[in-house]
Amino acid sequence: MPGLLEKRRSDREEASIPTAGMADIAFLLLIFFLVTTTINVDTGIGMTLPPKLKPEQEPPPVKERNLMNVLVNASGDVLVDEERARVAEIRDRVKKHVLNYGEDPSLSASPDDAVISIKTDAATPYNTYIEVLDEVWMAYREIWDQIARTNRLPGPDGGSAGLDQTYSSYREYYNQLGPDEDNQIRDTFGAQISIAEPDTGE
């Protein structure tokens, strides 16, 4: 018995950090991060609503040529500038409208002036609306992709877009942006998509 006591005492002096539990700690941390990390981030189409106008205030004027009207009715038919169009056509129509640079007098004078207005009927299915909105956004995405790939602005006198390098796509450029960094592409080539004021009273 005294021998045992002595042995234990000498054992204590030799103590080293046990590593057997390390694996468990690692698992614990792993599980903790697994639990707290949210894998499915919210995705969606971001929009900014127009601010509420005061009753006496008129909506800001937009020249007819710069405005591209997209109307969607209850059965999902699309009217682009008073012409029937298929949903799949919208993307090219938007790109043509935005990248007109004053060439065609019925289309926009410059990308900065171009406004895409989307108007829906009260009974339009939400699905169709998102489809149309998505096409309009994708038109801009494709233009941005082009800018990211070439680092040049589109148009006849397309200057440098001011990126430090070229990227394979807009998404790649967007993903490498820090949280406080400015999005150069969107700053120089913005998208003006407006949700039209719904008709009040029928």
Place this chain on the structure above:
Amino acid sequence: MASQKFQRGSSSTEPEFTTASLPDIVFMLLIFFMVATVLRETDIKVRTQLPQAEALTKIDQKRLISKVHIGPLKRGENQGDTAIQIDDALIENRRTIRQIMYNKLQEQPQLIVSLKVDQESEMQIVNEVQQELREANALRINYSSNREGPPPS
């Protein structure tokens, strides 16, 4: 016995904690975190089958988001009627949205309202909610939607 004792004393790797109870501690902690971590997704009383889209943006900052669910009621007396749910509560009077959103905006000036709208809803209700959001000056919105087709690898 004496020689054995000597040998053991000279060995430098001998003593160890009893690790037998370590798994218990780990499991206890694990269970604690599992219980304490709020995975609470509010009880959604309306069905929201989100539409699919391509031009998606991610919202990384979850704390900026406030969700508005619009869709048919899952159960109850008026099952199938389109209803609006913000946080836990169904909205009875649509006029109250502006007050709710205004209060949220005071707490979080960078508020993003995530509209989780069922794809079969009609635009009328969406427009109404948007008008309410404009009244509250909560202008940053996000039409929550999923990626088209199978997720990219």
